[in-house]
Amino acid sequence: MRRSRSMAGPEIAHIQESLDVDRRTSADSEGTDSSVSASVDQLGHGHFFVKKSFHKPSYCHHCADMIWSLIGVPGYVCEVCNFVAHDKCMKNVVSPCSSLAAALIKNPVPHCWSDFIHVKRKFCNVCRKRLDDMWCFRCEICDYYVHSECQEFAASNCRECATYTPGKDPSQIIQYHHWTEGNLLNNAKCALCRKSCWSSECLTGYRCAWCTTTAHAACHKNLPQECDFGPLKKIMLPPSVVTIPRTELPMETIVGVLSYKKARDRDIREKEQKEKDPKEKERGEATLLSPRAAISDDLSSSTGNLNGKDSSGESSSSKERKRRKERDREERESEKKERDSQKEERRSKDEDEPDSDAELVKVFDGNSSMRRKVFRTITINRNAPTKEVVEAALRSFYIKDDPSNYYLTEANEAEERTLDPSTPIRSLVKEDTQEKSALFLRYRDKDPNKGFIKVYPGNLKSSQGYKSIPVTSDTTVDDVLEYALRKFGLGTTTKSKYNLIEVTMDNRVTERILTHAEKPWRIMQQIRKESIHQMLKTRFYLQEKEDPHGSSIALFIGNLPQSLSQRQYHGILQTFVGDSNPFVSIGPIYYEYGSVVITYDNNEAAVKAFNSLKGALFEEKNLLVMLLPNIQAQLLDHRDLTPLLVFVNAKSGGCQGQDLIAAFRKLLNPYQVFDVSNGGPLPGLYVFRNIPKYRILICGGDGTVGWVLQCLDNVGQDSVCQTPPCGVVPLGTGNDLARVLRWGTGYTGDEEPMSILKDVIEADEIRLDRWTVVFHPDEKPEGEVKAVAACQVMSNSAAEDNSSMFVMNNYFGIGLDADLALDFHNAREENPEKFSSRLHNKRIYVKMGLRKMVKSRSAKSGSRDLQKEIELEVDGKLIELPPVEGIIILNILSWGAGCNPWGPERDDVFGKPTHWDGMLEVVGVTGVVHLGQMQSGLRSGIRIAQGGHIRIKMKGELPVHVDGEPWNQGSGQVTVLRSALRATMLKKTKIKRRNTMEPRQAAFEAERSSS
Ligand SMILES: [Zn+2]
Ligand SMILES: [Zn+2]
Ligand SMILES: [Zn+2]
Ligand SMILES: [Zn+2]
Ligand SMILES: [Zn+2]
Ligand SMILES: [Zn+2]
Incomplete structure (x- = not known):
């Protein structure tokens, strides 16, 4: 008790005073609920503990052990937040009550909510109950979970990911752990006592959202407070070097979270809704329309009714579905048991408290809640005095305050009528109508003309x-400013440098700068009338006017036409943002991509521009606009850090991309993780442009890797670090480059994201040759080249003549191999949804090969004698070609999703090929059968040549592909020459850290194998 007080600071002490009052008054009114034996002292962090004999197995939220209620050992439960504790643990409780959580926050940081989701075996951080089968939200940054109806009671205590303060001595910057409670991984071990600290039965244990340290509630307070970012410290972008502008824009717009996640979850939800029977559907929709209507207050302890419904779970992959089915079955069984025990509980209750006396009452906490139809439902005995209803109402709104400060009025009447505190609630029940009673909870001003407001230092x-x-x-605000400055010891002469702001810790934390003439007390009274709960989440901050982000707010704009002039880009953007809101500078301009960065010097103007650009149409394309964070790179100089820039193609590999991006946002600083399917690689490269040393992790197919490398080529000269080494997490099919660099054949979801990041830390740097493929057509091109130019992987440099130029990283093919790739490509374009799974892709590829074979056998015209149609010159020497149907020119020794066409054998004629020797290898394919044999690893290709400069004369139109992107190319000359562009890649080290598995990883694997 003493410790918790000193730890929590003045807030706790203050609230404790009001709790003492609360306790005295509530002690008198106990006794209506038979399961509540006695009111006890409130201990710990503001819980309202009552003694309870549990009729089902219950677990202590403090120590995670079972409470032996069944053999007569009572436990305690918080009437407000359902925190359950042993008698022996009561004195040591450190987890704050949900009614206190908001008051404990010093700097509110909003969570970054997912869309509605379904999760299993997770617990709500507000009401501490299971989330199973209820719609809920998850924070994408810190793993905080809430029921949809609990969301508005969430504490705005997310991870602070951008904390740069100008003028602060870097050596003085201390990073603290950011503890989130509960929902730990299976087998999580306590960092202090080394014992298991997770539970599948209740919300217990703590985890640091930065370093992933886990500990018991009691133990986590005894760990050192300082956080070193744990195993990822080398690649973490420290929040102390990041700033984001202070704006009303939600964090998602800066992190770029959600767009796909939302879309996907919505798809799943709709599918689920369709699958459910109509009755279930109705219920689901009712919950959606008015989430709060589903609230069941704990006085009735019957959430089981709502939980009991059956539902399909969260995921879409078949593996997951199978696993889910099993879990569902288990779940249903345990739920049945739970229901049974609850029935019993109710029955025992019924004996001395007949059901007919229980009344369901709707409570609104203000006018705005009434307008929005947001209410809480409480169950109360009809004979209970109004005072008791007030207490129940306060609890249901997670308000911890003296009930004598509140009163009730009737909401259904045209005129509000105050209820007499001594009258039982029974008087309200209209026997003749079906209508439920509805009440207003109102705050009683002790003196409506004066009071106290709290001013926080911002x-x-x-x-x-x-x-x-x-x-x-x-x-007035002016008076308050003066008074507050004096109280904070800042001197009133600096008044012009400060603002008083009103902060509301709602779903999002909203800020409003108050004008000097506004009257804070009147503001508070107004909010109180609208919603009491909101009033408790509103506070005033004394804030310096100067934004730590500084006066350069960058907006990235994409989807503009390519290759315009600076003047043209300037003109287009100026039209959109309007003459009254000009930007202060434009640039860099990425002409090849139709992307531009513009800057504003004040937040309001930037937000205005953001809103006018967002979704604006130009030449039938929606503009893309992003507000970018700033990195104070100078602070990274004297630290041994190599921050990781993560690019994830969220559209790659089915759901894998989306799962990975969510995981990386939680493990790293979300400002270092970018979704390339939403904005491409340029915004990330721009944000990292001043960092002297960093690494890149690209999650996507070879195409995504090529895209990022190409962007690096283009922005290199503007960046301090010109060739950051790139690692790859292969998603989708192909992935030949990833294979060569040992990153695997394709991410399956089996590997834990944490271990991927550790691999990146340990990976070796290795050079990758890059090549330029130039096509000079004989005559005018016939449109095919133009069609290809749109393809993201290749840059079609608009040359004076008709030649086109591509950068090649992996391989270049002419003839058969390209033909097949083209068929595949066309089929995929027509039917993209058929090509989502990797295995399926491979099957289709093989099928097309077979079809080609049949075709070429039946009609000989299908096959080509390529040696007659092309002339090959390597390093100036004409090469005599054997009879082949296709040739492949290789930079890396992996092609066609993992086979090696060159073959492993040593050879007297040619040197050992590598991807950094400045040489290409040329192999031939004799036909479809040969190609098939190569793909199944039975044969290699025919070795034809090796060299650094290749020229091919094509006599007629032929299918070609560069890095697997195929098209038909008209006759002409092709040159492949070494590009001045180099790339440094990361090659995964061979040694596997099996024996030194982290507890987290071990836990993950254990969970995986058990399910
Ligand atoms: Zn305990
Ligand atoms: Zn509590
Ligand atoms: Zn909840
Ligand atoms: Zn959060
Ligand atoms: Zn930590
Ligand atoms: Zn422990």
Whole structure:
């Protein structure tokens, strides 16, 4: 008790006072609920503990052990937040009550909510109950979970990912753990006592959202407070070097979270809704329309009814589905048991409290709640006095305050009628109508003309708590500013540098700068009328006017036409943002990509521009606009850090891309993770442009890797680090480059994202030759080349003549191999949904090969004698070609999803090929059968030549492909020459850290094998 007080600072002490009052009053009114034996002292962090004999196995949220209620050992439960504890643990409880969580926050940081999701075996961080089968939200940054109806009671205590403060001595910057409670991985071990600290039965244990350290509730307070970012410290982008502009734009717009996640989850949800029977559907929709209607107050302890419904779970992959089915069955069984025990509980209750006396009452906490139809439902005994209803209502809104400060009015009447505190609620029940009683919970002003407001120090260099400032209804913001500055010891002469802002810790944390003439006490009274719960989440901050982000706010704009002039880009953007809101600078301009960065010097103008550009149409394309964070790269200089820039193609590999991006956002700083399917690689490269040393991780197919490398080629000269080494997490099919670099054949979801990041830390740097493929057509091109130019992998440099140029990283093919790739490509274009799974892709590829074979056998015209149609010159020497149907020119020794056409054998004629020797290898394929044999590893290709400069004369139209992107190329000359562009890649080291598995990883694997 003593410890918790000193730890929590003045807030706790203050609230504790009001709790003492609360306890006295509530102690008198106990006794209506038979399961509640006695009111006990409130201990720990604001819980309202009552003694309870549990009729089903229950677990202590403090220590995660079972409470032996069944053999007569009572436990305690918090009436407000359902925290359950042993008698022996009561004195040591450190987890704050949900009614207190908001008050404990010093700097509110909003969570970054997912869309509605279904999860299993997770617990709500607000009401601490199971989330199973209820719609819920998850924070994409810190893994905080809430029921949809609990969301508005969530504490805005997300990870702070951009904390740069100008002028702060870098050596003084201390990073603290960011603890989130519960929902730990299976087998999580406590960092202090080394014992298991997770539970599948309740919300227990703590995990640091930065370093992933896990610990018991009691133990985590005894660990050192400082966080070193754990195993990922080398590649973590420290929040102390990042700033984001202070704007009302939600964090998602800056991190770029959600667009696909939302779309995908919505798809799944719709599918599920369709699958459910109509009755279930109705219920699901009712919950959606008015999530709060589903609230069941704990007085009735019957959420089981709602939980009991059956539902399909969260995932879409078949493996997951199977696993889910099993889990569902288990779940249903356990739920049945739970229901049974609850029935029993109710029955035992019924004996001395007949059901007919229980009344369901809707409570609104203000006018705005009434308008929005947001209410809480409480179950109360009809004979209970109004006072008791007030207490129940306060609990249902997670309000911890003296009930005598509140009163009830009737909401259904045209005129609000205050209820007499001594009258039982029974008087409200209209026997003749079916209508449910509805009440307003109102705050009673002790003195409507004066009171206290709390002013918190916002981003001030001092680390003080809030100050209570006496105000009257005439006190202005100006007066408060003066008073607060004096109280914080800042001197009133600096008043012009500060603002008083009103902060509301809603779903999003919203800020509003108050004008000097506004009257804070009146503001508070107004909010109180609208919603009491919102009033408790509103506070005032003394904030320096100067934004730590500085006066350069960058907006990235994409989807503009390519290759315009600077003047043209300027003109287009100026039209969109309007003459009244000009940007201060434009550039860099990425002409090849139709992308531009513009900057503003103040936040308001930037937000205005953001809103006018967002979704704007130009030449039938929606503009893409992103607000970019800033990195203070100078602070990274004297630290041994190599921050990782992560690019994920969320559209690659089915759901894998989306799962990976979510995982990396949680493991790293979300500002270092970018979705290339939403904005491409340029925004990330721009944000990292001043960092002297960093690495890149590209999650996607070979095409994505090529895309990122190509962007690096284009922005290299503008960046301090010109060739950051790139690692690859292969998604989807192909992935020949990833194979060569040992990153595997394709991410399956089996490997834990944490271990991927560790591999990146340990990976070796290796050079990758890059090649330029130039096509000079004989005559005018017939449109095919143009069609290809749109392809993201290749840049079609608009040359004076008709030649086109591509960068090649992997291989270049002419003839048969390209033909097959083209068939495949066309089929995929027509029917993209058929090509989502890797295995399926391979099957189709093989099928097409067979079809080709049949075709070429039946009609000889299908096959080609390529040696007659092309002339090959390597390093100036004409090469005599054997009879072949296709040739493949290789930079890396992997082609066609993992086979080696060159073959492993040593050879007297040719040197050992590598991808950094400045040489290409040329192999021939005799026909479809040969190609098939190569793909199944039975044969290699025919070795034809090796060299650094290749020229091919094509006499007629032939299918070609560069890095697997195929098209038909008209006759002409092709030159392949070494590009000046180099890439440094990361090659995964061979040694596997099996024996030194981290507890987290071990836990993950254990979970995997058990399911
Ligand atoms: Zn315990
Ligand atoms: Zn509590
Ligand atoms: Zn909840
Ligand atoms: Zn969060
Ligand atoms: Zn930590
Ligand atoms: Zn422990």
